[in-house]
Amino acid sequence: MTQESEQTKNIGPGERVAGKWQGVGAFLSRYGIYCAFCLLAGFLSVFSPPFLTLSNVENILHQTSVNGIIAVGMTLVIITGGIDLSSGSVLALSAVVATSLAHPGAHHLAVPVVFGVLVGLAAGMLNGLLIAKRRLAPFIVTLGMMTAARGLALVYTSGRPVIDLSDSYNQIGGGSAGEVPNAALVFLAVVLVGAFLLHYTRFGRHVFAVGGNELAARVSGIDTDRVLIGVYALAGALAGLAGIVLSSRVMSGSPATGQGYELDAIAAVVIGGTSLSGGVGSIGGTIAGVFIIGVMNNGLDLLNVSSYWQQIVKGLIIVLAVLLDRKSKN
C-alpha cells in the first residue's frame, strides 16, 4: 500500500492518466472481442425483436456449427504460423464420400461418419507432410489441395449431388436433442477437445512454440514435423466432420458445396484475436469470432439487409478486428 502511494506521488499527472487507460486497454485487448459480441447482440435484440427467441437462437447454433468446427482446426494451424486454404474443398470431398455411403438401408450410420472423417484426415495429413517434410509453404500446399480435392469430389460424383439419404443420417446435422441442435452438440464437443488439446496438453504448448519460433522450438527438442503434421491432419479431419454435419443437414452431398468456407473460418479465427503471424491465439477467441459472424449474418437477414451489404459488413469487422489486435499488441 505504502509503495503504491509513493509511486503515485513520484510520477507526474500525465503518467497517472496513462496508467488508468492502460488498465482499460488491457481489459479490452483481453475481453474486447466478447464485449463486441455483447454489443452486437444487444443492438440486434433492440432493432429486431425476433432475434432473442428460442427458435432463432437454435437457428444461430445450426448456422454457426459448420464454420465453428472448421475454425477450431484452423486456429491451431494459424497459431503455428501457417494457413489452410483447403478446408472448403476437403469438406466437399468428405461430404460426397460420406453421403455416398449413407443411402437408406445401405450401411450402419458409423460407416459414412468414419469414412468422411478419414477422408478429411488423409487430405490434412498430406498437407502436413508436404509442409513439414518438404518444407513447402502452407499457402501453396493447401491451395493445391483446395483445387485438387474439389476436382476429386467432382470426379467421384460426376458433378452431380448425392441424394437419397437415410433419415438417421439426417439426424446428425439436422436433428435435435430436445431444444439443442445436434450440430451444436458436435460443435461443442469439438470446442472442448480443441481447447483441451491447445491449452492443457504438451502438444498444445508445442503448437504455440512452433508458431512463435519454429527454429528455436526445434533446437529445444520439439519434434516440429510431428506438430505440423498433427495440426494439419486435425484441421483436415475437422473439415471432414463439418462436411458430414452440413450434408446431413441439407440432405445432399454436393461436390460444389463449401466454397469459401475456409475464408469464413480464417475470418472467425482472426476476429477472435489469433495472429496470422503465429504464436498467439485461443479457442475461446475463435468461438467469439464464429458467433460474431454468425449473429451478424442472422441479424442482418432478420432485418432484411441484402447479402451484398452483409459481405461488406463482414469485411469491415475483419479489418476492425485486426486493427484492434495490432493496437493492443503495441
Added chain:
Amino acid sequence: MAGVAVMLVTALIACKQKGKTGHRITIGVSYQNLQNEFIINIQDAMRAKAKELGVELVEADGQGKAETQISQTEDFIARGVDAIILNPYDREGSAHAVDLAVRSHKPIVVVNAIVSNLQKADAYVGSEDAAAGRIVATRIMELLKGRGAIAVIHGPNGHSAEVQRSDGIRQVLAKFPGATIVVEQTANWDRAQALTLMENWLSSGRRIDAVIAQNDEMALGAYKAIAAAGRQKEILVIGIDAIPDALRAVSEGKLVGTVFQDARGQGALAVELAKRLAEGQKVVHDNDIPFELVTRENLAKFWSPK
C-alpha cells in the same frame, strides 16, 4: 536435319490421310458451369448427339465466370474449330464471346441462356427463362387464389436465368393486387444458403404464404427449413429445373410443383444446328423449347419412383 526431314514427311503423310478420310467437324463448347447438375444434363445430351452425328466436341467449363468463357472462345477460334456453342453464364459478361465469333466468321450457337447481343449469333436454342418465372408465379397465384405474401429466393445476381425468371415472376404478380413480395434475396442456386435464409426469414415473424425459389436446389433448401419449423402446411414452395430430388419432393407433396426444362432437347438441337452451320447451311435463328409445369397430376410423364 534428318529429324526435321522425318517430321516433315510424317506431317505430309498425315495431311494426306486427313484428306482421304474427309474432314471431321469440330465444335467448341463453352458451358456456363459444369458444377451445376442441369448443365451436366445438357452436356450429356450434346455428347450423345455429337456421337450420333459423327462430330467432335471440344469442351470447356466456364466455371461460372464470364471472362473464362471469353478466353475459351478465343482459344476455340485460335485452334480453328468449325463452329462454337456458347452456354452463357452472364447475360452481359458473356456477350463478348458472340462478338468475337462473328468477327472471326465462326458460326456460333447460343444455348440454354441468353446474352444481350443474341441477335448477332447465328442461332439460339433455349427455353425462355421469363416463361419459367411466369409459370411458377401463375401456379402459386392459382393455389393462393390471387392473394398472399410471397417470398422470392433468387439465383446469383446478374445471372441470365436469374434476371429473366425475376422478370417473369414480377410480370405475373403485378396482375394480382392482393399479392405482394414481402421479402426477397439471393441464395446463389445453393441449397444450404437457401436453408439458412429461409430459417432466418421464418424467425423474423413475417407472414409468408408461399416461397418461389428460382431453382430446385434452393426450393429444397427452403422446404427443409419450413419443415423443421413445422410450417409445411402453411407455406407453399415451388422451384424450377425438375431435378430428380425435386420430382420426388413433388410426388411427396413437399413442393407444389417445379418446371421441367428440356436439357436433352436443348443440347441435342444445339449440336445439330452447329453442325449444319459448319456445313454452310442456313438455320432458323430462334428455337424455343417450351418449359413445362410439373405437378403431382402430370408427374408420371417426367418421373417414376425407383
